[in-house]
Every structure is written in structure tokens, then in C-alpha cells.
Amino acid sequence: xxxxxxxxxxxxxxxxxxxxxxxxxxxxxxxxxxxxxxxxxxxxxxxxxxxxxxxxxxxxxxxxxxxxxxxxxxxxxxxxxxxxxxxxxxxxxxxxxxxxxxxxxxxxxxxxxxxxxxxxxxxxxxxxxxxxxxxxxxxxxxxxxxxxxxxxxxxxxxxxxxxxxxxxxxxxxxxxxxxxxxxxxxxxxxxxxxxxxxxxxxxxxxxxxxxxxxxxxxxxxxxxxxxxxxxxxxxxxxxxxxxxxxxxxxxxxxxxxxxx
Amino acid sequence: xxxxxxxxxxxxxxxxxxxxxxxxxxxxxxxxxxxxxxxxxxxxxxxxxxxxxxxxxxxxxxxxxxxxxxxxxxxxxxxxxxxxxxxxxxxxxxxxxxxxxxxxxxxxxxxxxxxxxxxxxxxxxxxxxxxxxxxxxxxxxxxxxxxxxxxxxxxxxxxxxxxxxxxxxxxxxxxxxxxxxxxxxxxxxxxxxxxxxxxxxxxxxxxxxxxxxxxxxxxxxxxxxxxxxxxxxxxxxxxxxxxxxxx
Numbered sequence: 043x044x045x046x047x048x049x050x051x052x053x054x055x056x057x058x059x060x061x062x063x064x065x066x067x068x069x070x071x072x073x074x075x076x077x078x079x080x081x082x083x084x085x086x087x088x089x090x091x092x093x094x095x096x097x098x099x100x101x102x103x104x105x106x107x108x109x110x111x112x113x114x115x116x117x118x119x120x121x122x123x124x125x126x127x128x129x130x131x132x133x134x135x136x137x138x139x140x141x142x143x144x145x146x147x148x149x150x151x152x153x154x155x156x157x158x159x160x161x162x163x164x165x166x167x168x169x170x171x172x173x174x175x176x177x178x179x180x181x182x183x184x185x186x187x188x189x190x191x192x193x194x195x196x197x198x199x200x201x202x203x204x205x206x207x208x209x210x211x212x213x214x215x216x217x218x219x220x221x222x223x224x225x226x227x228x229x230x231x232x233x234x235x236x237x238x239x240x241x242x243x244x245x246x247x248x249x250x251x252x253x254x255x256x257x258x259x260x261x262x263x264x265x266x267x268x269x270x271x272x273x274x275x276x277x278x279x280x281x282x283x284x285x286x287x288x289x290x291x292x293x294x295x296x297x298x299x300x301x302x
Numbered sequence: 303x304x305x306x307x308x309x310x311x312x313x314x315x316x317x318x319x320x321x322x323x324x325x326x327x328x329x330x331x332x333x334x335x336x337x338x339x340x341x342x343x344x345x346x347x348x349x350x351x352x353x354x355x356x357x358x359x360x361x362x363x364x365x366x367x368x369x370x371x372x373x374x375x376x377x378x379x380x381x382x383x384x385x386x387x388x389x390x391x392x393x394x395x396x397x398x399x400x401x402x403x404x405x406x407x408x409x410x411x412x413x414x415x416x417x418x419x420x421x422x423x424x425x426x427x428x429x430x431x432x433x434x435x436x437x438x439x440x441x442x443x444x445x446x447x448x449x450x451x452x453x454x455x456x457x458x459x460x461x462x463x464x465x466x467x468x469x470x471x472x473x474x475x476x477x478x479x480x481x482x483x484x485x486x487x488x489x490x491x492x493x494x495x496x497x498x499x500x501x502x503x504x505x506x507x508x509x510x511x512x513x514x515x516x517x518x519x520x521x522x523x524x525x526x527x528x529x530x531x532x533x534x535x536x537x538x539x540x541x542x543x544x545x546x547x548x549x
Contacts, residue, residue, distance in 0.1 A: 102455045127457040138452040142470045142547045151466065152456045183547045203456070 047206065048115030050078040050101070050239065055110035055264075057096050070096040072263035073110065080206075081237045083230065085254030087244055089291060093264030094243045098211045101241065102132060114207070128156040131205035133229075135212035137192035139184040145171060145195045146180040152203040170198035174228065190221035197225065201232055208233055208240040215246060226252055247287055251280065259287055261294045268300045340517035348521035353506070357525060360495065360503040363419075364487045364533075367426030371483065374427065375434025376476075380464065382435070383442045399432045404490050408497055418498045425494040430483040437482075441475030442468055474548070477541045481534060488530045 057071040070093040078084055088094050099105040100112055103119030103126060112118055117125050131152065139148045149167035158166070171177050174194040184192050193213070200208060210229065214222040230253055233240035242253050250257050251272075259268035267290045275283050286299040319342060326341040378396070382389040407428050411421040445468060453467045495504020503522055510518035 099451075102451075103457075104451060104454055124457055130455065130457075132452065132455040134448070134452060136448060138448050140449065140467070140470065142473070142545075151453075154466065155453075155456050155458045155462055185547070209455075 085250035087250040088260030131200035133213040137196040371430035375431040379438035437479040441472035
């Protein structure tokens with residue numbers, strides 16, 4: 043697998059939506075600047091509607107910034123859309139599997155899109171299904187699988203393209219706690235093993251702390267309230283850290299305890 | 303085939319046949335000419351005279367026209383889906399095409415074109431293609447936004463986007479369109495064949511009408527109905543196979 047080679051640089055990013063009905067403008071992201079190093083596992087946490095998912099769409103390249111930029115190795119995911127084919131993969135809150143495709147064919151989908159040979163597609167998709175414990179369900183349709191199994195297929199689909207950047211938007215929040223914990227661990231293990239830059243967007247602080255090497259806390263309009271490196275904190279201080287981030291999220295102002 | 307029919311269907315068909323036969327007996331005493339309601343024996347005799355060539359010709363015309371209609375209809379729908387401004391221009395035209403009565407199209411075809419086969423295919427295509435366009439476009443618009451976002455995140459080419467997502471996603475809707483247009487085409491082809499055609503079920507119906515043979519009209523109509531049911535049954539089998547993921 044190709045390890046991520048370039049940082050993600052977000053500079054003065056701004057995204058404004060104009061409501062079609064009222065004509066009012068909504069600032070989803072207001073002058074966000076952030077640098078994400080290659081291979082970093084970062085969790086972005088914030089309340090619902092704080093602009094996390096808008097950032098997700100901008101990082102995928104499905105939205106264009108109103109101002110500012112996102113650059114990865116000198117290219118932008120929206121203007122140089124095709125340059126990122128096979129380099130960015132996504133895992134969403136819902137599995138978003140094609141119901142007409144078997145588990146195996148769903149995992150093969152991104153491989154088909156990047157034009158990998160049929161036999162390699164088959165082999166690689168099977169390898170990933172096996173890795174996620176689904177080899178016996180390769181020919182099952184999504185409706186025949188449980189929610190956790192479907193999400194595992196979605197993870198296999200994302201990793202099958204050997205992405206440099208992996209984006210996960212609330213990917214485990216729709217699952218029961220046991221399954222969610224299991225899949226979070228799988229996600230972290232795989233991202234570390236393949237040195238992908240992984241960005242998990244979540245509204246759950248516990249999840250952010252379980253997954254991220256670094257936790258970025260967003261306030262309203264993706265205002266950067268805190269940027270915490272877990273390595274700066276002793277495990278014994280995690281309860282304090284949790285409390286400080288919670289305080290930050292509730293008050294929508296940075297907590298002094300987070301400055302290290 | 304008959305054994306697979308529900309009991310209620312068989313009973314209603316048998317009841318209809320009985321009522322028809324009774325009416326056939328009673329017709330002369332009610333002042334209705336005997337030829338107007340022929341007995342089942344007379345109709346059976348007409349059925350033995352059905353010429354398979356005419357059935358095959360009509361079937362060929364219907365299938366060819368439906369394939370051409372489907373290709374044109376889908377292509378126009380894709381263009382309308384891709385371009386909002388093109389849709390604004392084409393949608394009124396499509397709606398106008400759908401509002402024109404079949405008889406008017408037949409008259410236009412007779413006035414505009416010489417070849418009988420071309421006239422029939424033209425009428426069928428102009429009637430069926432807009433149905434495919436409207437249905438396909440509506441189905442494309444209803445494809446889940448989540449699935450569109452998911453596949454776009456993997457950066458497909460426009461062709462891949464349609465081939466991998468849109469076509470499979472609208473397949474259930476397309477099969478429903480085929481069911482609708484099949485029944486429409488069977489009815490329209492008969493009318494189109496009445497004008498100028500020298501083969502086909504419509505032509506045979508026209509001959510039967512000239513001969514005042516209600517038995518022949520009944521027999522050919524029966525063939526049309528059975529043909530429609532047969533084609534619909536094939537479509538249902540295809541649907542069961544193609545949409546097995548929905549089971």
C-alpha cells in the first residue's frame with residue numbers, strides 16, 4: 043500500500059451556503075486553517091451543524107470553497123478532482139453499499155473505477171473481505187447482512203483502493219457500542235498498518251479520543267477551539283482532558299487547560 | 303402455463319366464456335344477428351386459421367420499436383439529466399409528444415412517409431419513447447443522494463457514473479416502464495397496422511372487419527391478449543432474475 047506522502051494544508055478556508063428558499067447566507071466554515079501531516083490519525087469533534095460534514099465534502103472534493111484553499115501535495119481535491127482518483131477513500135455513517143451488488147462486488151467497485159485488472163480486483167476484494175472476517179459472506183447481498191457486517195464491507199471497500207487519505211464521517215455512530223468499538227479498533231489498526239492519513243469526523247468525544255492521535259475541536263462555523271495531540275498527555279490525565287474538551291464544546295470557547 | 307394461473311382467474315375466464323356462449327344462443331331471439339355474437343365453436347374454428355406469420359410480424363414490429371424507443375428515450379433522459387437548461391427546452395416537447403393522440407400520429411405517418419414498415423415503427427417510437435424518457439428521468443432523479451456522493455468520492459468517469467450507479471439504480475423503474483410500454487405498443491401497433499399494412503394482426507383484424515367476421519376479430523383479439531400476457535410473463539421472469547437482490 044502507498045503511504046500518504048503529502049500533508050493536507052487547509053488555509054483560511056471559508057464555505058458559505060446560500061439558502062434557496064430564504065436567500066439567507068449560512069457560513070458553514072469560517073476561516074479555518076489546519077495542517078494534517080502524512081500518516082496522521084486525526085479526529086475532528088464538534089457539535090451537530092458545526093461544519094464538520096461540510097469540511098468532509100470539501101476534503102473529498104465534492105464542494106468548492108467560497109474562499110481559502112485545501113491543498114494536498116500542491117493540488118486541490120476540487121479543482122484537480124481526477125488527480126485524486128484512487129488516493130482518497132471514504133467511509134460514511136451509513137454503509138452506502140449498492141444493494142444490487144454482493145459484498146464482494148461492493149468491495150470491487152472502487153477497484154473497477156480505477157481500472158485494475160479483473161483478476162486482481164477479485165483477489166484483492168476477497169483478501170479484504172477475509173481480513174474483515176466476511177469471506178463466508180462474499181456473495182451475500184447487503185440486505186442479507188447485519189448493520190455491523192455492512193459497515194465492515196464499507197471499510198473493506200475503502201481500504202481496497204489502498205488510499206493515501208482515508209475520510210470517515212460519523213462512520214461508527216449508527217452502530218451498537220460493541221460493534222462500534224470493534225470497528226473503531228479495526229479502522230485504527232488498518233490506518234496505522236498502511237500509514238494512511240486518516241480523518242475521522244465525529245460528534246462523540248469518546249470516539250474521537252479512542253481513535254485520534256490528535257483531536258481537533260470545532261466550534262460554530264468550524265472555528266478551531268482546540269488542537270490536542272494525545273501524545274502530549276499522560277493516560278492518567280485523560281479524564282481531565284475529556285472534561286476540558288467537553289467544557290470547550292459546551293462553552294464554545296477554548297479551555298485554558300488544553301494549552302500545552 | 304394454465305396450471306400456474308390462480309384459481310380465481312380460471313373461474314372468471316370460464317364464467318365469461320359461459321356467459322358469451324349463452325348470449326350467442328340467445329342473440330337471435332333478442333333480435334341481434336347471429337354473426338354478431340358467434341359461438342365458442344365458431345371462434346375456435348377461427349383460431350385454427352390464425353397465421354403464425356402475422357403474429358410473428360406484429361411481434362417483431364413491437365419488439366423492434368420498443369428497443370428503438372428505449373434507446374432513444376433513455377438517451378434523451380440522460381441528456382436531460384446532465385443539462386438542466388436542455389431539460390427546460392426538451393420537457394415541454396416531450397409532454398406535447400405525449401399529448402398527441404395516436405390516431406393523429408398515424409395520419410401524420412401516412413402523410414409523411416411512404417414505407418409501411420417505417421410508418422408503423424415511427425408511430426410506435428413516437429408514442430413509446432417519451433414514456434421511457436419521462437420514466438427514466440424521474441427514476442434518475444430519485445437515485446439516492448447518498449449513493450451518488452459515495453461513488454463520486456471515488457471519482458468515477460461520467461460513463462462509469464452512469465454504468466455503475468445510475469443504470470443499475472433505475473433498472474427497477476425501467477422494467478416497470480417496459481411493462482407499461484409493452485401494453486401500450488401492443489394496442490398501438492394494431493391501430494397502426496390497420497392503415498396500409500399487408501401483414502400483421504392489425505391487418506388481419508381489418509380483413510376480418512371487411513368480412514363482417516366477428517369470430518375472426520375475436521380470435522385475433524384473443525391472440526393479441528395472449529401475446530401481451532406471454533410477453534408480460536417473460537418480463538416478470540426477467541424482473542425476478544435481474545432484481546433478485548431485492549427478494
